[in-house]
Amino acid sequence: MNNLFSRNKINIDTEMHCHILPAVGCDPEFTNQALDVLAIFQSYGVNTVYATPHVRLARPSNTHESILKRAEIFKKQIAENKIKIKLEVVAEYYVDEGLSSLIDNENLLTYPQSHVLIELPMRVKPAGLDDIIKKLCAKAYKPIIAHPELHHYLRYDWKMIADLKSQGCLFQINLINMAGYFGDDVIVAAENLLRSKTYDLVGTGAHSRAQLQLIDKQILQKKDYVKLLRNANFKNKIFSQKDN
Ligand SMILES: [Fe+2]
Numbered sequence: 001m002n003n004l005f006s007r008n009k010i011n012i013d014t015e016m017h018c019h020i021l022p023a024v025g026c027d028p029e030f031t032n033q034a035l036d037v038l039a040i041f042q043s044y045g046v047n048t049v050y051a052t053p054h055v056r057l058a059r060p061s062n063t064h065e066s067i068l069k070r071a072e073i074f075k076k077q078i079a080e081n082k083i084k085i086k087l088e089v090v091a092e093y094y095v096d097e098g099l100s101s102l103i104d105n106e107n108l109l110t111y112p113q114s115h116v117l118i119e120l121p122m123r124v125k126p127a128g129l130d131d132i133i134k135k136l137c138a139k140a141y142k143p144i145i146a147h148p149e150l151h152h153y154l155r156y157d158w159k160m161i162a163d164l165k166s167q168g169c170l171f172q173i174n175l176i177n178m179a180g181y182f183g184d185d186v187i188v189a190a191e192n193l194l195r196s197k198t199y200d201l202v203g204t205g206a207h208s209r210a211q212l213q214l215i216d217k218q219i220l221q222k223k224d225y226v227k228l229l230r231n232a233n234f235k236n237k238i239f240s241q242k243d244n
Contacts, residue, residue, distance in 0.1 A: 014048040014236040015041055017117065017146060017174060017203025021051040021070055021089060023061075031077060036209055038078060038085050048086045048241045052117055052203075055102075055109075056094035064109060067091065086241045092117045092146060095126045103135050111239045115142045115170070125153045125160075133167050143167075144201060147174040149190040150182060156189070161198055170235075171198050174205030178225070179218035181211070194228045202234045 020034040041049050051071070055062050071089040078087055091109040093099045095118060102108055110116045116136065120126065136143050145164060148154050148171050154161065161171070171193070178190040193199055206212050219225045 012202060012234060012236050013046055013242065014050070014240045015046050015203060016050045016111065016201060016236055016239055017052050017092070017172060017205050018049065019052065019054075019205070019207045020049075021053050021067070022074055023070060031074070033208060034074070035077060035081050035083065037206065037212065038083050038087070039081075040209060040212055042083055042085050046085065048088060048239065050088045050090050050111065050203075050239065052090055052092040054094065054119070055091040055098070056119075057096045057098040058094075062091075064091070064107065067109065088239075088241060090117060092119050094119045095121070095129060095132050097128075099132060100128070100135065103132070103139055103141070106139055108141065110141065111144075113142065113238070114140055115144055115239070117146050117172070118143050119146045120148075120151050120154065122150050123152050133164065133169065137168055142170065144170045144172050146172050146203075147177055147205060148198070149173060149177050149186050149193055155193065158196070170200040172201040172203055173199045173232075174203055175215045175219060176205040176211050179211075179215045181214065191228070194232055197232065199232055200235050202229065202232070202236060 018037070020037045022031040022034050038049060053062055053067050055064075055067075067089060071087070075087055078085065088111075089109065090111055093102070093108065093116065108116050118132075118136075120129065133143055148161070165171075173190055173193065177186050180187055204212065204215055206215065219229070
């Protein structure tokens with residue numbers, strides 16, 4: 001596999017969005033797959049990987065407690081397998097009433113400097129979005145809008161994007177979306193958002209080796225994509241834990 005993240009490609013040493021945290025008591029095969037993904041990231045020269053399990057009312061088994069418990073187990077397995085990646089665990093928070101109460105309690109799993117990953121519905125703007133963003137900012141959280149390329153009501157609404165940016169939101173692309181995982185309309189949206197310099201951060205959004213291979217094939221072999229991604233000057237380095 002080529003080295004997607006190497007310095008001569010898009011200069012990324014921190015993967016900030018992926019779904020590789022095995023559930024407690026899950027099939028050992030899944031744990032092996034998750035370790036395999038981390039080994040690939042290591043081969044890319046990545047030093048820090050943030051796993052971003054979903055937290056949403058519709059998925060009640062993913063509580064902070066269960067996530068942190070499984071993270072402890074997974075970190076031990078990473079060490080046992082001599083993988084030299086610093087694993088961090090945050091959450092990808094869906095905008096729902098559960099998030100509202102977590103913000104009230106100032107109880108979010110965040111990146112450094114209180115950056116927090118937020119996921120919006122794909123097709124319809126949630127009625128409470130403006131309130132949630134205001135509430136987050138009032139508590140000094142810094143929202144990161146995950147994969148806007150997927151969101152029909154957002155990806156071509158330049159005013160809404162500008163409004164969210166003016167409130168302090170950052171935007172993050174998932175490369176798996178640009179690799180065609182969700183169709184051509186998503187690819188075109190991602191290209192437009194890249195050209196308009198909307199994105200601040202990049203993650204893979206990957207769940208598996210196969211998805212990393214797809215990203216590799218569909219993006220790395222296209223010089224125009226590599227150029228677009230390099231020109232984005234992603235800020236992932238602010239989350240690197242290399243020296244800690
Ligand atoms: Fe995700």
